[in-house]
Every structure is written in structure tokens, then in C-alpha cells.
Amino acid sequence: GSGLRLSGGGWARGGGAVSESGARAAGPDRVHNAMSGDLAIQCAKLPEWLLARRMIPEDYARLLQGVDAKVQQALSEAVTDETAKKLIAEHREGMTYFAAREIYQAIAKSPQGQAKSLLGAHTDPAAAKWKAVVDAYRRRNLGWASEARLLIQNVSYEIPALKKHASACERQVADCTQRQAELTRLETNAKARHAALLQDMGIDGLDPRGELLAQAAVELPKLWAEVLEILSCSGPALLELYSSWADFAAGKEASASAREVLPLLRMMSAEGGDLTIEEAESRIPALREIRKSAGAEAVNATNDAPGTAIDGAGASGASVGAQDGAVAGGEDGGIDWGGGDGGGGGAGINWDLAVTEASAPAAGDSAGSDWGIEVSGGGESAEPAADSNAGGIDWSAMCVEGLEVRDEGAEIPAECAPSGLLASPSVRELLHQEVVEAAAFLAERRTELVAGNIDNGPPGTHDTTVHEIDTLAIAVGQVEEKLAGKKAQRWVLLQSSERYLNQAIRRLELARTQCHKPVSQRNALDKVKAEQIEEAKRARAEVDCLRDATRKVQRELEAELSSHLKAAVTIVGEIAQI
Numbered sequence: 001g002s003g004l005r006l007s008g009g010g011w012a013r014g015g016g017a018v019s020e021s022g023a024r025a026a027g028p029d030r031v032h033n034a035m036s037g038d039l040a041i042q043c044a045k046l047p048e049w050l051l052a053r054r055m056i057p058e059d060y061a062r063l064l065q066g067v068d069a070k071v072q073q074a075l076s077e078a079v080t081d082e083t084a085k086k087l088i089a090e091h092r093e094g095m096t097y098f099a100a101r102e103i104y105q106a107i108a109k110s111p112q113g114q115a116k117s118l119l120g121a122h123t124d125p126a127a128a129k130w131k132a133v134v135d136a137y138r139r140r141n142l143g144w145a146s147e148a149r150l151l152i153q154n155v156s157y158e159i160p161a162l163k164k165h166a167s168a169c170e171r172q173v174a175d176c177t178q179r180q181a182e183l184t185r186l187e188t189n190a191k192a193r194h195a196a197l198l199q200d201m202g203i204d205g206l207d208p209r210g211e212l213l214a215q216a217a218v219e220l221p222k223l224w225a226e227v228l229e230i231l232s233c234s235g236p237a238l239l240e241l242y243s244s245w246a247d248f249a250a251g252k253e254a255s256a257s258a259r260e261v262l263p264l265l266r267m268m269s270a271e272g273g274d275l276t277i278e279e280a281e282s283r284i285p286a287l288r289e290i291r292k293s294a295g296a297e298a299v300n301a302t303n304d305a306p307g308t309a310i311d312g313a314g315a316s317g318a319s320v321g322a323q324d325g326a327v328a329g330g331e332d333g334g335i336d337w338g339g340g341d342g343g344g345g346g347a348g349i350n351w352d353l354a355v356t357e358a359s360a361p362a363a364g365d366s367a368g369s370d371w372g373i374e375v376s377g378g379g380e381s382a383e384p385a386a387d388s389n390a391g392g393i394d395w396s397a398m399c400v401e402g403l404e405v406r407d408e409g410a411e412i413p414a415e416c417a418p419s420g421l422l423a424s425p426s427v428r429e430l431l432h433q434e435v436v437e438a439a440a441f442l443a444e445r446r447t448e449l450v451a452g453n454i455d456n457g458p459p460g461t462h463d464t465t466v467h468e469i470d471t472l473a474i475a476v477g478q479v480e481e482k483l484a485g486k487k488a489q490r491w492v493l494l495q496s497s498e499r500y501l502n503q504a505i506r507r508l509e510l511a512r513t514q515c516h517k518p519v520s521q522r523n524a525l526d527k528v529k530a531e532q533i534e535e536a537k538r539a540r541a542e543v544d545c546l547r548d549a550t551r552k553v554q555r556e557l558e559a560e561l562s563s564h565l566k567a568a569v570t571i572v573g574e575i576a577q578i
Contacts, residue, residue: 097134
């Protein structure tokens with residue numbers, strides 16, 4: 001009565017859908033279902049199962065193409081029922097048997113669909129054509145084949161693809177969140193570096209150029225004042241000790257050579273730095289020679305260069321200098337502080353400072369070089385400003401035709417220009433030479449004292465202790481650091497070199513850009529995250545809708561198959577995991 005028969009050692013209905021071994025592997029419940037007539041069909045094998053029982057024709061795929069033609073004819077007809085319109089809009093791209101049946105039922109319930117002829121045919125064209133579509137699906141059970149293909153398409157392809165797409169969107173959201181955390185860390189580090197740079201420069205960063213120039217204008221006088229204070233305190237003792245040993249070594253009378261040893265250090269220790277450069281030159285010939293050598297080297301650099309740049313930052317309007325940190329050759333071994341005033345007579349450091357004195361040497365003094373240049377508005381000629389009796393450079397003998405005149409940056413404000421004797425690069429160079437000389441003497445003297453050689457020396461120096469030498473050495477080291485240390489270099493270059501000032505400003509701008517860049521990137525990632533979250537939600541919602549539609553088709557197909565076979569039919573397999 002159940003329709004089951006024993007064939008080949010297994011229970012089967014119409015084609016061996018359920019075997020004894022399969023039932024035994026599934027357990028007692030499966031065996032009971034098999035013996036009671038219940039059928040479990042794999043979703044992926046549903047078309048083959050229908051073909052094996054001859055429930056659908058073998059050429060069902062070709063026949064379904066004819067049904068699709070009828071569907072297109074039905075879709076071309078206008079429908080007035082709103083429910084039918086929604087169903088048509090929902091299933092237009094993938095029409096199946098159950099969808100066509102629902103559309104026909106909705107149209108048949110409408111007033112137009114209920115109108116029929118005497119023979120029972122629909123008078124409404126839309127109802128008639130949709131009834132033809134449903135009849136075509138029911139003929140030879142083509143609707144079951146259509147629904148079987150839909151189940152396989154949804155279970156094996158559509159739903160997994162949507163799940164994969166949603167997972168990819170969620171992974172991208174997680175990646176964006178991780179990247180944002182990294183950008184936050186980079187932003188924190190960039191802000192810390194920017195704050196450290198501002199702290200190192202000692203400015204707030206609101207107006208870098210003005211703040212740097214103002215800082216240099218304030219700090220340099222303090223630095224020179226500290227140098228003068230150290231010289232006034234420790235200079236006399238140092239000069240007395242060094243002069244004694246110099247006289248002892250040379251066999252001279254102290255009164256005859258007192259002013260020959262460290263003349264600039266002696267002058268600044270006694271009189272400070274309020275003297276003018278002209279007064280210092282008149283009393284210290286070495287300073288005059290350094291300035292004269294500096295002027296000659298500047299002219300040589302101008303003649304050797306492919307083009308001449310006239311910088312508006314200096315008082316005279318002429319800026320000729322070497323690269324920052326270049327070594328200037330010379331015979332005195334001192335530090336060349338560069339520019340139009342710095343000494344190039346030593347093998348020291350050229351700081352490329354375009355600093356010129358506001359006042360020129362006296363007319364009868366041939367030590368200075370007159371840098372007075374007047375560039376006419378048309379740039380065709382230059383009038384010499386120097387006195388004809390001075391020993392400076394005669395600019396009238398130099399043809400300025402073809403010289404390149406360019407603006408290398410904004411002019412440094414006049415209130416930020418250096419002042420005082422130590423503002424002259426030549427003075428700083430000569431003073432640094434003397435300080436280095438004194439430091440070398442103190443180091444040698446300390447070595448002798450530590451070795452116990454205290455008897456050999458000039459009278460009055462035998463009671464000098466190592467502690468006293470160390471104290472003087474510390475003072476000399478402080479003066480050297482303040483003259484040639486990093487702070488002095490930085491502040492002097494800020495006042496004198498437009499290029500150095502622009503480089504410092506560019507460093508700040510780059511650091512500020514690094515602070516803002518992670519913010520813009522994080523905002524862009526926020527937009528990407530929002531888009532991907534929305535796309536993931538849309539994909540998940542589409543999966544839910546497709547899952548519900550698939551479940552509905554499964555239930556309806558199981559009901560029709562069960563009614564046809566007079567047994568409970570269950571579609572199993574991957575469909576249970578969607």
C-alpha cells in the first residue's frame with residue numbers, strides 16, 4: 001500500500017530513491033521514514049531525480065524556452081491590479097512557475113480578470129496570457145523543473161555569492177578600522193614631532209618667520225652679553241697667566257709685550273663690546289687684515305660665479321657667500337663667519353653670513369672694503385659709493401652688464417639686524433682664534449701641573465693650582481661654545497641668511513603637513529567604512545530576502561511533489577544550511 005518495493009537488497013520507490021544501506025547509515029528514524037514512504041531528495045540532484053522517475057521530459061530545457069516566450073508576451077500586457085504589478089516587478093528578471101501562478105491568481109481576483117466569455121475564457125488579455133503561461137508550466141510538469149533550477153541557483157550560487165560579498169565588505173571595514181588606528185598613532189607621533197620642533201626652535205608656530213627673527217634679535221644680544229660677562233670675569237686672570245708664560249717663553253719684558261698677546265680678548269675684557277668696528281681695527285691690525293681678506297675673497301667669488309646675486313637682506317644690498325658650513329682657506333687658521341664682513345683668512349668654518357656694517361671705515365683707512373652698490377631701476381649701470389682715497393674696491397671699473405640680479409627672499413627687518421662689536425663676523429672669528437689659542441695653552445699647562453712640573457716657569461706662577469687652570473678652562477670653553485656653538489650658529493644664520501631662514505620655515509611647514517595628512521586620510525577612510533557598512537547591510541538583507549524566497553519555493557515544491565506521489569517529500573542537502 002505504501003508503494004515501496006524491495007529491489008536489489010534495498011527499499012526503493014519508483015527508481016530506488018532510498019536504499020537499505022542509506023537508510024541504515026541514517027539511523028532508525030530514516031529506516032522508519034523509508035519504510036513508511038517518506039522521501040528525502042538532495043537539492044542538487046532534484047532535476048536528475050525528476051528525470052529518473054519520468055516526471056519531467058528529458059528535453060525540459062528546450063521546452064522551458066517556449067514557456068519563456070509566453071512569459072514575455074504576458075509581460076508586454078498592461079496590468080491594472082496593484083498586487084499583480086508588484087509581483088511582476090519583483091519577478092520580471094527571473095520568472096518561475098510559482099511566481100507566474102501568483103501573478104495569475106492576483107489578476108484573476110481583480111474585476112477585469114473575473115470577466116469571462118460564455119465558454120469560460122478570460123476576456124481580459126492580461127489574464128488570458130498569464131493563464132496560458134501557468135498552463136504551459138503545468139503541462140508535463142515543466143514548472144517543477146523551473147523551480148528545481150531556481151532552488152539550485154539560489155542555494156549553490158546566489159546566496160553564497162551574496163554572503164561572500166557581505167563578508168568582504170565587513171573585512172574591508174575591519175581593515176579600515178585598523179588603518180585608522182595606525183593613522184591615529186601616526187598623527188600623534190607627527191604632532192609630537194611638530195611640538196618638539198617648535199620647542200626646539202622656541203616659537204609658537206603662528207608666524208614662524210616673524211617669531212624666528214624676533215627670537216634671534218632677542219637671543220643674540222643676550223649671548224654676546226654672556227660672552228662679555230665671562231670675559232670680564234675670567235679674562236684678566238687668563239691674560240695675566242698667558243702673558244707671563246708668553247713673556248717667559250720669548251724672553252721679553254712684560255711691559256714690552258703686554259699688548260701683543262690676545263689683543264682682541266684683552267680689549268673686550270677691559271672695555272666690553274661697545275666699541276665700533278673702526279676703533280677696533282685701528283687698535284688691532286689683525287682684525288683689519290681679516291676684514292680686508294674677506295672683502296677680496298667675496299670679490300673673487302663674485303667674479304668666479306656664473307651669475308651674481310644681489311641680495312636685498314644686507315645693509316649695502318650685496319650678498320656674496322659660499323655654501324653653509326663651507327671651509328674657507330687662509331693663513332690664520334681662524335673661523336670665517338662668512339658674508340661681506342667675515343674673515344676668510346683662516347681655515348675655519350664659513351657660516352655664509354651676509355652681514356655688513358652700517359658704517360664704512362674712515363676715508364683715510366685703507367683696511368675696509370667699500371661695498372656700496374647702487375643698482376638703477378633699469379639695471380644698466382652701477383655708481384660706486386666708495387671714497388676715491390679709500391683702499392676698497394673700485395666698482396666703477398667693473399662692468400655690471402650681464403649680471404643676474406634676483407630676489408632670494410623677503411628682506412630681513414632692520415630691527416632684527418645685528419648690532420654691537422660681536423655682530424661683526426670678523427670680530428667673532430678673531431676672538432674665536434684667540435679663545436682656541438688660550439684653550440690650548442690651558443690644556444698644556446694642566447698637563448704639566450698634573451705631571452708635577454711646577455718649578456719651571458715665570459715668577460709668580462708656581463703657586464697656580466690645577467683647580468685654577470680648570471676654572472679658567474671652563475670659562476674659555478663657555479666662550480668658545482657661545483661663539484661657535486649650535487645656538488650661536490642658528491641665531492646668527494637666522495639673522496643673516498635668508499636661505500637658512502627659509503629652510504627652517506620649510507621644516508615647520510613639512511612637520512605641520514605631516515600632522516594634517518593622517519587626519520584627511522582618516523576622514524577618507526570614514527567615508528569608505530560608511531559605504532562598506534551600508535553595502536554589507538544591503539547584501540545581508542538581500543540574503544535574508546533570498547533565503548525566505550528559497551524556503552517558500554522549497555515548501556511549495558515539496559507540497560506539490562508530496563501531493564503527486566502520495567508521500568511526504570523533503571528536499572535536503574545544502575538547502576538546509578542557507
